[in-house]
Structure formats: structure tokens, C-alpha cells
Amino acid sequence: MIKEFNMLITGVGGQGVILMSELLGKSAVKEGLKIRGSEILGMAVRGGSVTSVIRIGDEVYGPLIPMGKCDTLIGMEPSEALRNIAFLSKSSLVILNTAIIVPFTVSLGQSQYPRLEVILDKLNSASSQIIKLDANHLAREAGSLLTANIVMLGALFGTELLPIKMATIKETIQARFPAKAVPVNFKAFDLGYQACRQALK
Amino acid sequence: MKQLTISSDAPGERLFVLGNEAIARGAIEAGVQVAAAYPGTPSSEILETLAGVAKELDIYVEWSTNEKVAFEVALAASICGVRAMACMKHVGVNVAHDPLMTASYIGAKGGLVLLSADDPWAWSSQNEQDTRYIAEQGYIPILEPSSVQEAKDMMADAFKLSEEFRHLFMVRSVTRVGHARSDIVLGEISRERRKGSFEKDPSWLVYTPAVARRNKPLMIERFEEIKKRVNILPYNQLRLADRARLGVIACGLSYSYALEAVKWLGVEDRVSILKIGTPHPLPEELVTRLLKSVGEILVVEELDPFVELHVKAIAQEEGILVKIHGKDLVPVVGELSTAKVTEAIARLTDSKPPVDFAELDKLEQETAPLLPWRPPALCPGCSHRASLYAIKTASKKVARDYGKDVEPIYPGDIGCYCLGVNPPLEAVDTTVCMGGSFGIANGLAHVVEAPIIAHLGDSTFFHAGIPPLINAVYNKANITMVILDNSATAMTGFQPHPGTGYTAIGDETILLKIEDIARACGVKFVEVIDPFDLKKATDTIEKAIRFDGPAVIVSRRLCTVIEQREKRKRKEKVIPYLVDQDKCNIKCDACIELLGCPAITKQDGKTIIDSSLCTGCGICAQICPYKAIIEERE
Numbered sequence: 040m041i042k043e044f045n046m047l048i049t050g051v052g053g054q055g056v057i058l059m060s061e062l063l064g065k066s067a068v069k070e071g072l073k074i075r076g077s078e079i080l081g082m083a084v085r086g087g088s089v090t091s092v093i094r095i096g097d098e099v100y101g102p103l104i105p106m107g108k109c110d111t112l113i114g115m116e117p118s119e120a121l122r123n124i125a126f127l128s129k130s131s132l133v134i135l136n137t138a139i140i141v142p143f144t145v146s147l148g149q150s151q152y153p154r155l156e157v158i159l160d161k162l163n164s165a166s167s168q169i170i171k172l173d174a175n176h177l178a179r180e181a182g183s184l185l186t187a188n189i190v191m192l193g194a195l196f197g198t199e200l201l202p203i204k205m206a207t208i209k210e211t212i213q214a215r216f217p218a219k220a221v222p223v224n225f226k227a228f229d230l231g232y233q234a235c236r237q238a239l240k
Numbered sequence: 241m242k243q244l245t246i247s248s249d250a251p252g253e254r255l256f257v258l259g260n261e262a263i264a265r266g267a268i269e270a271g272v273q274v275a276a277a278y279p280g281t282p283s284s285e286i287l288e289t290l291a292g293v294a295k296e297l298d299i300y301v302e303w304s305t306n307e308k309v310a311f312e313v314a315l316a317a318s319i320c321g322v323r324a325m326a327c328m329k330h331v332g333v334n335v336a337h338d339p340l341m342t343a344s345y346i347g348a349k350g351g352l353v354l355l356s357a358d359d360p361w362a363w364s365s366q367n368e369q370d371t372r373y374i375a376e377q378g379y380i381p382i383l384e385p386s387s388v389q390e391a392k393d394m395m396a397d398a399f400k401l402s403e404e405f406r407h408l409f410m411v412r413s414v415t416r417v418g419h420a421r422s423d424i425v426l427g428e429i430s431r432e433r434r435k436g437s438f439e440k441d442p443s444w445l446v447y448t449p450a451v452a453r454r455n456k457p458l459m460i461e462r463f464e465e466i467k468k469r470v471n472i473l474p475y476n477q478l479r480l481a482d483r484a485r486l487g488v489i490a491c492g493l494s495y496s497y498a499l500e501a502v503k504w505l506g507v508e509d510r511v512s513i514l515k516i517g518t519p520h521p522l523p524e525e526l527v528t529r530l531l532k533s534v535g536e537i538l539v540v541e542e543l544d545p546f547v548e549l550h551v552k553a554i555a556q557e558e559g560i561l562v563k564i565h566g567k568d569l570v571p572v573v574g575e576l577s578t579a580k581v582t583e584a585i586a587r588l589t590d591s592k593p594p595v596d597f598a599e600l601d602k603l604e605q606e607t608a609p610l611l612p613w614r615p616p617a618l619c620p621g622c623s624h625r626a627s628l629y630a631i632k633t634a635s636k637k638v639a640r641d642y643g644k645d646v647e648p649i650y651p652g653d654i655g656c657y658c659l660g661v662n663p664p665l666e667a668v669d670t671t672v673c674m675g676g677s678f679g680i681a682n683g684l685a686h687v688v689e690a691p692i693i694a695h696l697g698d699s700t701f702f703h704a705g706i707p708p709l710i711n712a713v714y715n716k717a718n719i720t721m722v723i724l725d726n727s728a729t730a731m732t733g734f735q736p737h738p739g740t741g742y743t744a745i746g747d748e749t750i751l752l753k754i755e756d757i758a759r760a761c762g763v764k765f766v767e768v769i770d771p772f773d774l775k776k777a778t779d780t781i782e783k784a785i786r787f788d789g790p791a792v793i794v795s796r797r798l799c800t801v802i803e804q805r806e807k808r809k810r811k812e813k814v815i816p817y818l819v820d821q822d823k824c825n826i827k828c829d830a831c832i833e834l835l836g837c838p839a840i841t842k843q844d845g846k847t848i849i850d851s852s853l854c855t856g857c858g859i860c861a862q863i864c865p866y867k868a869i870i871e872e873r874e
Contacts, residue, residue: 077421093421100495101577103577105577108595146840146841147832157610
């Protein structure tokens with residue numbers, strides 16, 4: 040029996056949050072796992088907050104994670120991770136891309152972006168551990184900023200908490216991208232994976 | 241190995257899909273031959289999925305001009321013996337309401353299914369409407385899925401049930417079904433393709449008063465038969481617990497939350513559960529059995545107390561005295577969740593949730609003030625930003641002639657451009673429904689003295705903008721009607737429409753020009769502008785507002801998302817703009833404060849343009865008083 044495992048991927052429209060959940064979902068199905076989830080987004084995706092819910096387990100029914108029941112939160116953007124703090128518990132793991140995206144309302148003087156330390160403090164007190172990485176930097180190192188989501192996916196696998204084999208997710212990535220984009224994505228995945236292993240040492 | 245897709249005839253295989261893809265798959269399995277829709281979140285992906293396999297599977301798929309037409313297209317196919325469906329969002333059902341109420345008298349020959357996608361919490365809608373009331377009004381049975389798998393299964397079954405009972409069926413989806421993701425087990429695909437034949441039968445199809453009077457009782461008879469059947473449909477399931485004092489009646493998706501809640505609270509042996517898959521008509525026998533077996537009932541459903549009221553009616557009818565809870569404990573606004581259902585069941589079972597929700601609520605509230613506001617915004621390079629800016633500039637100028645304190649009024653509509661309500665544009669004064677901008681403008685013209693400039697998108701114009709435009713001409717409403725033509729139904733995912741020259745399946749067709757329609761409707765002032773030529777656009781809009789009588793402006797610029805996509809395909813480079821810091825007056829901020837473009841931000845006191853976001857539209861360069869914004873040339 041597969042135990043309930045709840046993940047939230049949070050970020051900003053355009054960061055590839057939905058794609059991450061697609062890759063995870065397809066891989067989970069290949070492994071014979073039961074999977075439930077949902078996309079939570081507002082009116083126009085672009086620039087707004089986006090959350091994707093992924094739940095694995097034999098006794099998972101609903102498409103949403105109850106508050107306080109998220110096992111792993113994958114934050115593509117610090118303030119968006121903080122926005123979902125109520126889903127965390129003291130046993131949750133947070134994997135955080137530390138690269139911030141400041142919304143235009145801050146330039147307009149309508150809101151403020153908190154200091155990164157404040158975000159980290161809050162998330163720290165609400166979870167068991169934060170794995171921090173600059174996924175944007177690693178993505179550029181891999182060859183394209185667009186692969187920051189794949190870096191984060193690699194980091195998620197670096198936790199070795201998922202009941203999905205590395206070979207399976209790589210197979211899914213390979214099938215999803217045009218052949219010439221595969222090496223960049225694999226590199227991004229590996230960089231994220233290593234960064235996470237390093238952080239966990 | 242061939243990759244599994246939504247059209248694979250591979251019964252028993254598992255596929256990871258979006259809820260709306262599952263709904264499309266159900267229709268495919270049922271052998272649907274005609275599918276029509278107007279795009280609307282959260283329903284759009286259903287028809288998009290069908291359009292993608294239309295040629296391969298020989299299905300006629302169309303984007304109709306509006307939901308009424310879409311439903312009529314499906315109804316006609318059904319009358320001719322062909323399996324057909326129409327899909328729409330909840331408010332779309334209002335547009336189709338007129339034919340729906342008579343279609344239920346007609347019933348169905350070929351299986352006829354209406355898919356309504358409700359949007360609790362109004363994630364991308366103007367209201368949270370419970371369409372089950374509309375179905376009830378028309379004696380239309382409803383199937384309401386509890387999961388993505390069931391959405392597929394119900395969709396396939398709905399066609400069979402519709403044919404068996406010769407009656408129209410509705411499948412009610414909600415955002416958290418249509419936009420849920422799950423693995424599903426595929427069923428067999430029906431390859432049956434029928435040739436439609438029209439049988440002339442006025443006593444069936446011509447709704448004169450006499451025919452209506454004759455056919456209403458027949459419709460009710462069919463409905464009574466369906467009422468008996470729902471008691472044994474697998475979608476309704478009663479599970480009685482031995483020691484139960486509480487009975488939970490959970491409708492549709494709420495069933496998944498109820499199951500988790502009961503398990504989470506560890507009260508499985510103390511709570512009986514009735515799963516409802518047909519909120520209308522309810523399985524009365526099952527409801528009665530549950531009512532008789534417990535001391536208290538909790539009805540769990542999203543949005544309005546639809547099932548709750550019917551359960552109360554059954555209790556009264558059967559003379560059962562039992563306390564029935566529902567919306568007193570479960571919110572009537574917004575989406576439900578396992579947490580909300582857990583709280584309600586905990587109260588009625590004297591059990592304690594393993595998680596302290598109050599604590600988490602407090603944490604959320606404490607955190608909220610720290611978070612930056614990240615509303616959805618018009619994209620960088622969006623032509624609507626330029627159009628709305630030009631409208632405001634021109635109308636403010638004209639308003640001064642009306643009097644010192646006169647403000648122009650901007651009735652708006654449904655589409656991306658309603659984001660123009662936010663600062664700094666603030667160019668939307670009303671948003672009610674599709675086409676409502678022109679309709680409201682008509683009314684305003686007869687009661688207020690101010691420039692009235694209404695705007696709506698191209699797809700919205702074809703959907704519901706033409707009758708109020710004609711009304712303005714006929715009734716001499718002195719208004720300016722601007723069509724923001726970006727050649728796409730952008731908000732819902734860039735679907736084609738009559739102004740694009742392409743059909744749902746990508747075939748070329750006649751391209752209708754909005755300016756031609758406006759002229760044909762008798763509008764005497766019709767001009768086409770390019771919003772990216774701000775000066776000329778503003779001058780032309782000013783002339784339109786000053787024109788005595790209804791005037792039409794077509795503001796035409798391709799949606800920037802599509803344009804960027806096409807540029808990438810053509811390997812054409814985008815030349816972004818940058819701020820010449822030597823010329824920029826850091827105290828000015830006009831570009832930021834007037835346009836609100838996400839690409840323009842302040843960094844360390846300097847105004848900068850994010851070159852990764854800038855599409856090179858150049859609007860900011862046109863308004864910069866210091867000519868400090870210039871093209872970035874290598």
C-alpha cells in the first residue's frame with residue numbers, strides 16, 4: 040500500500056509550474072501509482088500566482104491538500120511559497136528557489152516585497168527543513184533559464200522521498216521535449232539533484 | 241511502443257489527464273459525432289481536446305459564436321438521431337437558457353448532453369452560479385462527478401441514458417473537476433457513426449402553445465421514469481455504518497472531501513455516507529433509507545443548498561423527523577475542501593481534527609500582510625493596455641467640454657481587458673456579462689450626460705455585441721463602442737472565432753470584419769485604428785466620442801502572446817526597449833504610473849525595463865515626456 044504523499048508546487052505564471060506537475064503525474068502513472076491533483080490559478084495565468092497540487096497514495100481522493108498536510112512544498116518563488124504556509128506542518132520539507140520575482144504592484148507602490156530572510160524565517164518555523172537553491176542560476180548553468188523548473192524537479196528527486204524512479208522521470212522528460220532540448224533539461228535536472236544532495240549532507 | 245493518447249482505443253490502460261480531457265474522452269468513448277461550444281473557463285479544454293482529434297475520429301467539432309448557438313447545433317444533431325454535446329461554463333448556460341427550456345420538451349433522439357462547468361469561488365468568472373437550478377427548471381437530469389475518472393465515465397453514460405430515456409441530460413462539472421489532474425482507466429471507444437436524418441414532425445418539433453401543452457406531460461413522464469432509475473445507478477451509493485448517528489449526504493466532488501474527512505477523523509464506523517451522483521433527480525429511496533437510519537444528517541455540496549432543500553422535502557414527504565444540516569455548517573461561498581468538510585463532521589461527531597485549523601488560519605492571517613500583491617495583469621506588450629490608455633486620454637479631453645467635474649464612463653466586458661480595472665489604468669467602470677458593455681452603454685446614454693465609451697473584445701463582439709450595437713443605432717444612443725480586436729479569444733486560451741478566418745479544427749474559412757458588420761448595422765462613424773500608434777489612435781477616438789450618434793472604433797492589434805509565438809517560429813528577434821538613464825527624470829515615473837506594464841520596474845531608485853519581458857511594443861517610449869525610452873539596438 041502506498042502511503043499518502045502530498046506535494047504543492049507554487050510559483051508565478053510562466054515559471055512552468057503546470058509542466059512540472061504534468062511530468063510528475065505522467066511518471067507516477069508509469070509507476071502504477073494512483074495520483075490526484077489540481078491546478079490552482081486565477082484569471083490570466085501570466086504574472087499571477089500559480090499553484091499545482093499533486094497527491095500520491097492509495098487512499099487519496101480529493102484534488103486538494105488539506106491545510107497542514109503538505110509533505111513537500113516546491114517553491115519556485117519565495118513569496119509564493121510563503122503564500123501557502125498554512126499547508127505546511129512541522130514535518131514538511133520545503134525546497135525553495137531563492138530567486139525572487141517582484142510583482143509590478145511593488146513598483147507602483149501598492150505593495151511591498153518582504154526581505155528574503157523574513158520569508159525564510161517564517162517558512163523555517165512552519166516546517167522541518169528548507170532546502171535552498173538558486174534554481175535560476177543553475178538553470179542558466181545548464182544552458183537556459185527556462186529550465187529552472189526542471190532544476191527544481193531534480194532537487195525534488197534529490198530528496199529521495201518520492202516513490203518514483205529516476206529513470207522514469209527522465210524517460211518522461213525525454214518524451215516531453217524535442218530531442219535537441221533534452222540534454223539541457225537533463226543537465227538542469229542533474230544540477231538540481233546534486234544541489235539537493237549537497238544540501239542534505 | 242506507441243504512446244498512449246486521449247484518442248487511443250486501449251481499454252483498461254491508464255492515462256494521466258486533466259479533468260476536461262477526461263470529459264472529452266468520455267464523449268469520445270460514447271461515440272459523440274457533434275460537439276459545439278463557446279470557450280469559457282473552466283470548460284474550454286473539453287472542446288479543444290475534441291478539436292484535436294476531430295479529423296482522426298470523424299467528429300464534427302465547432303466553436304460556435306455563443307452558447308445558445310452551440311446548444312442549438314447539438315440539439316439539431318440529436319433531433320436527427322446523432323449523438324451530440326454542447327459544453328459551456330456556468331454563465332454560458334444562461335445564454336443557452338432559452339432553447340434549453342424547450343429542448344427538454346423535445347427530449348433527445350441521438351444522445352444529447354449539456355456539459356456545464358460551474359466555477360465555485362469564481363476563479364475566472366463574474367459570479368458563482370449554481371446551474372443545477374437551471375437544470376431543475378427544465379426537468380433536466382444532472383450527473384455530477386466526484387472525480388476525474390467518474391467525469392469520464394458519467395460523460396460516456398450520459399449519452400446512453402439520454403438515448404434510453406429520449407431525454408436531454410446535463411453533466412455538471414466544477415473547476416476542481418475540470419482542472420483537476422488524475423490517472424484514469426480508459427474504456428472502449430465506440431466507432432459507430434450514424435447518418436443524421438430529419439423527420440418532419442410538427443407535434444414534436446414546432447412549439448406552438450398546443451404542442452407545448454401536449455408535450456409537457458410527456459416530458460414529466462420521462463422524468464418520472466428517470467427518477468426511478470437513479471436509485472440503482474452506480475453513481476449513487478449508500479454505505480450504512482452500524483453505529484451511525486450521523487448520515488452524510490455528499491454530492492459530486494464533495495464526496496471525495498467527505499471520504500477523506502471521515503477517515504481523517506477516524507469516525508468511519510460512526511458515520512453513514514450517501515454518495516450522490518445525481519443531484520437531480522435525487523435517489524429518493526436511498527435518501528429515505530438513510531434518513532430513517534440516523535439521528536442527524538449533514539448535506540455536503542458546493543455552492544447552493546440544492547440537494548439540502550430536496551432532502552428536506554423528502555423528509556417532510558416521508559414524515560421523518562431528523563435534523564438536517566447543510567449550509568449552516570458548510571460554506572455557501574467558494575470551493576469546499578477536506579478541511580472545511582472535516583470541521584463540519586467533527587462538530588457533529590464530537591471528534592477532534594488531527595490538525596488545529598484555527599491555528600493554521602491564524603498563521604495564514606498573520607502572513608497575509610507580508611505578501612506582495614500579485615494580481616494577474618495585462619501582459620507586457622498587450623494591445624489592450626494601449627487601447628485603454630488611448631480611450632482614457634481622448635475621453636478625458638472630451639469630458640472637459642461637458643463640464644468641470646464630468647468624468648467619462650467606461651462600461652467594460654468579459655475578457656482579458658477587464659484587468660484594466662486595476663490601477664493605473666482604471667479604465668473599466670462596469671463588467672456584468674458577455675456584451676454587457678454595449679448594453680449598459682445604451683442605457684447610460686439616456687440617463688447621464690457624460691462621454692460614454694464602452695469596450696469589448698472581438699470574440700465577445702461576435703458572441704453578444706451585435707444586438708446592443710444595433711440597438712444603439714435604432715434607439716439613437718450617443719455612445720462610442722470600441723472593439724478591442726486582438727484576433728483571439730485570448731483569456732480562455734486563444735481559440736479562433738469568426739474574425740480569425742479559421743475554424744476550431746484549423747480549416748480556413750471566411751474572415752468576418754467587424755468594421756463591415758458595424759457599417760452594415762447602420763453605424764455612421766466607423767474607424768479602424770492601430771493602438772500602437774498612440775497619437776493617431778487617441779485623435780480618432782476623440783473624433784468618435786465627439787461624433788453625434790453611435791460611433792464604432794475597431795482597435796486592431798494581434799494578441800501579444802500569439803505574436804511572440806509567431807515571431808519565435810519565424811526566428812524573428814524581439815527588440816526590447818531600454819531606459820536611457822542620462823535622460824530619465826527619476827522623479828517622473830510616468831511610464832510606471834500611467835501604464836502599469838509588468839516589464840517596467842524600479843530598481844535602486846532607477847526605472848528599468850526588464851528586457852526578458854519587454855516585447856518592444858514601444859508604448860512607453862511614446863508617452864515618456866523626456867524621450868528617455870529607446871530601442872535597444874546592438
